[in-house]
Amino acid sequence: MRYLLFISFIVLCSCSSEYRKMRKVSGDIGCIQKFKPVFQGTTYRTTVDVIGKHLSGLVLIKVMPDSSTRVVFTSEIGFKFFDFGFSRDSGFKVYYIIQQMDKQAVTTTLRKDFELIMMYHTPAKGSFILKDVEKYYYGFPQEKGYNFYITDSSCSQLIGMQRSSKRKAVVEAIMLGADKNIPDTIGITHKNFNFTIGLKRIEKK
Amino acid sequence: MCKICWILIFFFDTVVASAQYPGYSLLTNTSTFKEKFSNASQKTNSIQSDFTQEKNLSMLSEKIVSKGKFWFKKESQVRMEYDQPFKYLMILSNGKVYIKDAQKENTVSATSNKLFKQINNIIIDCMKGSAMNNPDFTSQVFEGPQSYLVELTPVPKSLKDFFQHINITVDKKDYSASAIEMLEPGGDNTIIHFSNKQLNSTLPDALFTIH
Numbered sequence: 001m002r003y004l005l006f007i008s009f010i011v012l013c014s015c016s017s018e019y020r021k022m023r024k025v026s027g028d029i030g031c032i033q034k035f036k037p038v039f040q041g042t043t044y045r046t047t048v049d050v051i052g053k054h055l056s057g058l059v060l061i062k063v064m065p066d067s068s069t070r071v072v073f074t075s076e077i078g079f080k081f082f083d084f085g086f087s088r089d090s091g092f093k094v095y096y097i098i099q100q101m102d103k104q105a106v107t108t109t110l111r112k113d114f115e116l117i118m119m120y121h122t123p124a125k126g127s128f129i130l131k132d133v134e135k136y137y138y139g140f141p142q143e144k145g146y147n148f149y150i151t152d153s154s155c156s157q158l159i160g161m162q163r164s165s166k167r168k169a170v171v172e173a174i175m176l177g178a179d180k181n182i183p184d185t186i187g188i189t190h191k192n193f194n195f196t197i198g199l200k201r202i203e204k205k
Numbered sequence: 206m207c208k209i210c211w212i213l214i215f216f217f218d219t220v221v222a223s224a225q226y227p228g229y230s231l232l233t234n235t236s237t238f239k240e241k242f243s244n245a246s247q248k249t250n251s252i253q254s255d256f257t258q259e260k261n262l263s264m265l266s267e268k269i270v271s272k273g274k275f276w277f278k279k280e281s282q283v284r285m286e287y288d289q290p291f292k293y294l295m296i297l298s299n300g301k302v303y304i305k306d307a308q309k310e311n312t313v314s315a316t317s318n319k320l321f322k323q324i325n326n327i328i329i330d331c332m333k334g335s336a337m338n339n340p341d342f343t344s345q346v347f348e349g350p351q352s353y354l355v356e357l358t359p360v361p362k363s364l365k366d367f368f369q370h371i372n373i374t375v376d377k378k379d380y381s382a383s384a385i386e387m388l389e390p391g392g393d394n395t396i397i398h399f400s401n402k403q404l405n406s407t408l409p410d411a412l413f414t415i416h
Contacts, residue, residue, distance in 0.1 A: 054308075056306035058260075060262065064265070070265055076271070077258070077295065077324060077395070078258060078260045080389065080391075095391070
């Protein structure tokens with residue numbers, strides 16, 4: 001009986017939301033817009049590690065004249081892995097993807113990861129701010145769960161980003177150099193399976 | 206009447222081909238070229254050169270340029286060392302591909318990975334001069350003032366998915382490849398230009414050793 005109570009306690013603890021301990025506060029939800037990256041043909045050296053497999057290459061991100069954003073991933077020797085388009089009007093479009101990656105789960109995961117980085121669904125209806133000691137979580141409802149942008153108390157620094165279920169973060173991301181609008185380094189880590197993406201900006205000469 | 210049709214078809218084919226590659230005209234008799242290309246390749250045991258690679262993303266109007274050094278040693282050993290704007294090393298040797306990027310090094314079998322198998326075959330075929338004998342491609346040769354252009358068109362669907370054409374520019378001076386262009390079905394392309402070529406210099410085996 002004692003063990004049953006202990007196990008129930010553990011299960012309850014693991015089911016509770018990691019955001020529950022935070023409190024909702026009022027504030028300027030739009031203050032994070034200054035961290036929104038502007039990709040004008042920015043190239044990144046990229047590494048992808050997924051369930052023991054390692055892949056490297058170059059990612060080029062560019063805002064097109066119609067204000068859509070294209071994300072192209074190629075190998076170092078020039079072979080294209082995928083070419084995605086993100087548009088507020090016409091939505092997400094796969095222009096190209098190699099056969100080995102052409103799976104719904106892969107494209108959906110990558111779409112959501114890049115939408116988090118590009119701060120795509122901000123502003124959004126039902127957005128809110130949570131306070132956790134010194135950090136502020138700017139939450140934006142998604143199809144499932146939320147995208148959170150985490151700042152310091154004065155909203156002068158973007159500390160991190162999270163894609164979450166209703167209870168916990170499923171993806172954590174960082175974007176260094178966001179204050180300059182063109183991030184130098186981007187890191188994406190999935191919490192529920194072994195999948196990381198790292199991008200390091202290549203300076204144009 | 207039929208004769209006129211054939212003449213017209215031949216004329217328009219030639220015009221279209223010439224328009225496709227400005228400065229080049231279609232070579233109707235390729236036997237002399239093939240013989241010289243094959244002879245020169247047989248005499249070439251090694252190639253050492255610099256290279257500049259341009260990846261052109263047509264719809265994005267963007268170009269990614271990288272540079273490095275290239276080594277080839279007969280029969281089928283290749284080393285490509287990128288040093289600008291990133292470090293990347295690829296060695297093709299004895300059916301294996303060794304890759305070292307910014308974080309990790311990895312060795313894979315060239316035959317187990319379809320993409321690497323194709324890269325392996327294309328580069329080696331271009332360097333050995335055997336590209337036109339590959340049954341996976343049909344070929345056409347165009348002649349320009351300084352060089353020939355060998356247009357390879359893939360036959361199997363597995364290759365058509367990757368390439369629309371592969372064009373090899375062959376230098377008239379020494380019949381060695383001075384550029385390889387890979388055109389993708391969507392309109393993007395990758396061109397590798399070879400410069401400062403040194404033919405038949407002694408290349409240590411260590412360059413191609415995969416540990």
